[in-house]
Amino acid sequence: MEERKGRGRPRKDPERLARWTPPEGWSRLVAWISPEEKKALKRVAVEAEVSVADLVRALAGGLACGAITHEELIGHVRKGIQVMEKIPTLFERDGDFRVVNRPRVECAWVFDGEGTPTEKLDGTNVRLTVRAGRLVRVEKRRNPSKLQKSQGIKDGWYVDTVEGAAEDKWVLAAARNTDVTSWPDGEHSCEALGPRIQGNPLRLDDHRCVPFNLKVPVYQGVPRDYVGLRDFLAELESRFVPGALAEGIVFHHPDGRRAKIKRKDFPVSA
Known part of the structure; x- marks a missing residue:
């Protein structure tokens, strides 16, 4: 007769756990x-x-x-x-993943004239932890895999970078090349930019991190309709690197909501 296997739970002793008694004074939440x-x-x-x-x-x-x-x-x-909540795009998309002239309901506040438009930087999302003007931790964003998305995991999260890991080399270089001496203590979400990151669309000569809450350039007079935004982004110069085209715009609402639109979101023939 075959030996009967356990119930397969990831526990060494499920029966003992089932009879666990809390210490005196503990309560259940x-x-x-x-x-x-x-x-x-x-x-x-x-x-x-x-x-x-x-x-x-x-x-x-x-x-x-x-x-x-x-x-x-x-x-x-x-x-x-x-930071971790996915930023919605202003308009709905078609089958080719290009935006169409149909505003998304959750972005109505942008079309009502609310929110501050800032430059969207094309790099890698990272998080730097600063204490007493010193960099003490560097994390990178991890997005859910296809399997995780099928399981309902939609938003990304941060994981630690690893010293010596090839995939983290340039993110760490950007972090170390960033002057954080004047930054307040805390965790700062940033965009890591540079020659070896995301094709370097801004044509930077070195690697660096730009904190979203401290240095992202603000634009004035930004249109808030489909055609206006399409034409505006087609020639929008980066405030961070003059002479280069900006990737797009992120609108920031005072209550923390955000919405984005990128130049490449629009159809080429739009």
């Missing part, structure tokens, strides 16, 4: 979350190689012992939502 939020928690837990319960307890423990203050936590949550 229950929260209803959406399927997307549940997947996000599981994703972080998998990368940290812990259970979701341990992940939540670690966060609570960090708050309890003062490793992170509630002000810092709130700040990170707000910045993370703004």
Whole structure:
């Protein structure tokens, strides 16, 4: 007779876990979350190689012992939502993935004249952590794979760069070549640019990072209709590198919402 296998759960002793008794004084916290939020928690837990319960307890423990203050936590949550949330394109797209003259509903505020237009830089999204004017951490954005997208994971997240890794060489070069001495402490989402990044459309001579919250150029008199934006972007000069064409525009609403449009989004014959 074949030996009966276990139930296949990723636990060494599921029966013992099922009878786990919390320490005296502990209480159970229950929260209803959406399927997307549940997947996000599981994703972080998998990368940290812990259970979701341990992940939540670690966060609570960090708050309890003062490793992170509630002000810092709130700040990170707000910045993370703004940065990692996919920025919608102003118009709907056709079968060739080009925009058509049909505004997206969630971008109505742009067409109502709200939001500040800034230059969209064509590079690699990274996040630099600064403490006392020193660079202490460099992360890069990771987008979900095709499989992950099919599982409902739509938004990207940040992972650490690895010293010596070929794929991180130029991102790290851009980070180290960026003067952060005057930057406030915190995590700064940036665009890494340079000769070996994304084809270097701005024709830069060196690698550098541009923080979204500190140095991104602002444009005045930007049109807010399909034809106007198409013609405006066709000849828009970069404020960051005069003489080169800007990739596009990102509109920033005071409440944190953003929307984008790129020159190459429009059909060639539009």
